[in-house]
Amino acid sequence: KAGVTQTPRYLIKTRGQQVTLSCSPISGHRSVSWYQQTPGQGLQFLFEYFSETQRNKGNFPGRFSGRQFSNSRSEMNVSTLELGDSALYLCASSLAGGRTGELFFGEGSRLTVL
Amino acid sequence: AQRVTQPEKLLSVFKGAPVELKCNYSYSGSPELFWYVQYSRQRLQLLLRHISRESIKGFTADLNKGETSFHLKKPFAQEEDSAMYYCALSGPGGGADGLTFGKGTHLIIQP
Numbered sequence: 001k002a003g004v005t006q007t008p009r010y011l012i013k014t015r016g017q018q019v020t021l022s023c024s025p026i027s028g029h030r031s032v033s034w035y036q037q038t039p040g041q042g043l044q045f046l047f048e049y050f051s052e053t054q055r056n057k058g059n060f061p062g063r064f065s066g067r068q069f070s071n072s073r074s075e076m077n078v079s080t081l082e083l084g085d086s087a088l089y090l091c092a093s094s095l096a097g098g099r100t101g102e103l104f105f106g107e108g109s110r111l112t113v114l
Numbered sequence: 115a116q117r118v119t120q121p122e123k124l125l126s127v128f129k130g131a132p133v134e135l136k137c138n139y140s141y142s143g144s145p146e147l148f149w150y151v152q153y154s155r156q157r158l159q160l161l162l163r164h165i166s167r168e169s170i171k172g173f174t175a176d177l178n179k180g181e182t183s184f185h186l187k188k189p190f191a192q193e194e195d196s197a198m199y200y201c202a203l204s205g206p207g208g209g210a211d212g213l214t215f216g217k218g219t220h221l222i223i224q225p
Contacts, residue, residue: 045212045214056212104159106157107157
């Protein structure tokens with residue numbers, strides 16, 4: 001079974017630009033969640049999608065958004081990039097999400113904002 | 115607000131010695147807690163969860179609601195245990211909340 005796939009793996013943007021990151025979950029998994037990982041703040045929950053609906057959102061500004069498609073693939077978008085958005089963005093999938101806690105993580109997309 | 119604290123950024127022990135990775139949490143409801151591990155050049159992966167009450171790779175963790183702790187223990191450390199370990203707590207919602215992670219402990223097992 002293929003694991004969670006994230007693209008692109010690395011990208012560099014400048015302040016003010018926007019970026020779109022993509023995540024393909026494990027086949028059959030309907031829940032996709034996104035996390036931001038930085039050295040200072042660690043892993044922080046961004047949002048979760050299940051069956052194309054955002055079920056929950058973490059404490060991030062509206063510049064961070066996402067969506068999920070009918071095939072469960074998900075994208076997240078960050079608009080008007082700031083230097084502080086430089087981070088590793090991790091996507092995780094699970095069968096049904098929720099409190100089971102068994103998330104399967106991708107390798108991440110490392111975003112550098114200059 | 116829920117919070118997970120891992121007081122040790124780095125823990126170094128010798129092979130064969132006991133290991134204890136500390137995790138404390140603050141949460142107003144009935145918690146569900148997990149340990150995730152990231153080995154070098156590998157993805158973050160679930161190690162164990164408290165509801166399973168299982169031992170994985172020799173590791174166990176007991177939820178102590180009185181002390182609000184979920185420490186990870188192993189009686190005899192092995193070199194392959196070297197990794198980053200994250201304690202995580204599941205949110206209050208019935209089905210949709212994300213995990214709250216601690217900042218992680220880097221465990222180094224010396225030969």
